[in-house]
Amino acid sequence: MTAFDPNRFVLEHDQETPKEILRAAYRAFGELTISFSGAEDVVLIDLALKVAPKEDVRVFSLDTGRLHPETYAFIERVRDHYAIDIDVRLPDTEAVQALVGEKGLFSFYRDGHQECCGIRKVAPLRRRLAGLPVWVSGQRRDQSPGTRSSLQIAERDSAFGSEQTPLFKINPLARWTSEDVWTYIRLFDVPYNALHERGYVSIGCEPCTRPTLPGQHEREGRWWWEDQGGKECGLHAVNLAPPASSSA
Numbered sequence: 001m002t003a004f005d006p007n008r009f010v011l012e013h014d015q016e017t018p019k020e021i022l023r024a025a026y027r028a029f030g031e032l033t034i035s036f037s038g039a040e041d042v043v044l045i046d047l048a049l050k051v052a053p054k055e056d057v058r059v060f061s062l063d064t065g066r067l068h069p070e071t072y073a074f075i076e077r078v079r080d081h082y083a084i085d086i087d088v089r090l091p092d093t094e095a096v097q098a099l100v101g102e103k104g105l106f107s108f109y110r111d112g113h114q115e116c117c118g119i120r121k122v123a124p125l126r127r128r129l130a131g132l133p134v135w136v137s138g139q140r141r142d143q144s145p146g147t148r149s150s151l152q153i154a155e156r157d158s159a160f161g162s163e164q165t166p167l168f169k170i171n172p173l174a175r176w177t178s179e180d181v182w183t184y185i186r187l188f189d190v191p192y193n194a195l196h197e198r199g200y201v202s203i204g205c206e207p208c209t210r211p212t213l214p215g216q217h218e219r220e221g222r223w224w225w226e227d228q229g230g231k232e233c234g235l236h237a238v239n240l241a242p243p244a245s246s247s248a
Contacts, residue, residue: 004028004133004168006154014153018044018172021153022136023051025170029134033058035125036086037071038203039192040138040173042078043184047172048136049082060087060128064120065096066205074193081191089124096120106207113208113223120205129160134168142177143202143219178218 013024022044026032032048034041036059048057061075079086099107099119108116129135141151151174161167173181178201185192195203199211201218212221 004166006152006156006168009154010152014175018176019047019051021170021172022047025134025136025154025172026052026056031056031058031134032136033060033132033134034136035138036061036075036078038138039185039190039196040140040176040181042190042192043181044136044138044172045078045082045084046184046188046190049084054084057084058087059084060089062121062124063088063090064205065091066120066207068195068203068206068209070194071203074191077191087128089128091120091124095123108208108223109225112226126160129157129167131165132167134170136170136172138173139171140173140176140178140181 009024009028013021016024022032026048032052034044034048034057036042036045045057045059063072075086075088078084096119099116103111135157139151141149151171153171153174155169155171157167157169184190193200193203199213200209200221201212202222203209204222208223210221210224212218
């Protein structure tokens with residue numbers, strides 16, 4: 001693989017479909033590693049398997065230990081539907097025990113979600129991404145206007161990569177809306193989490209997710225007790241950082 005330039009990738013592919021963006025990313029890297037948790041991510045799996053051999057499409061999911069039963073069933077349904085392996089990553093047991101022993105099971109309601117998410121989600125993600133050249137996420141610009149409105153289809157992931165081992169992130173659905181995602185799901189009979197039928201739109205851990213009401217933005221169902229401005233768990237920490245210069 002030659003040196004990857006995310007700015008050039010954006011210039012060349014920004015107006016293409018998610019399928020074409022994934023195909024271009026596969027040509028650039030020779031592999032696609034997809035972070036899987038929600039409806040958008042299954043769309044990515046469905047598309048990736050149409051542009052790359054199954055052995056070059058790797059899927060992982062973060063099991064925080066606090067997911068809904070419906071989410072665990074969803075993971076298995078996706079595994080069976082596509083006949084793929086899903087690398088389920090768990091948090092470090094000692095770190096979880098230390099947090100719960102010191103602060104209890106629901107410290108995030110008092111202290112904010114960052115510490116718990118850091119242990120249960122960010123640390124396992126960091127271990128999974130170590131050494132990878134690229135990963136694919138299902139982020140959309142309209143998911144969180146406060147943190148994702150300037151999302152690009154390709155970016156350098158400075159939160160999990162380094163100068164020595166650069167990591168790039170591809171966001172094929174950046175310009176899609178929730179309606180686009182669900183149109184695709186219905187058109188191609190893509191599996192989805194049963195919680196969506198009960199008013200859940202953005203689904204995370206069970207204690208930190210609730211259904212949204214008509215007219216509410218989807219992220220209002222996540223960490224609802226906190227300020228509405230910066231709802232990121234740390235997996236996409238670059239969304240909270242100042243924009244990098246075009247030469248970065």
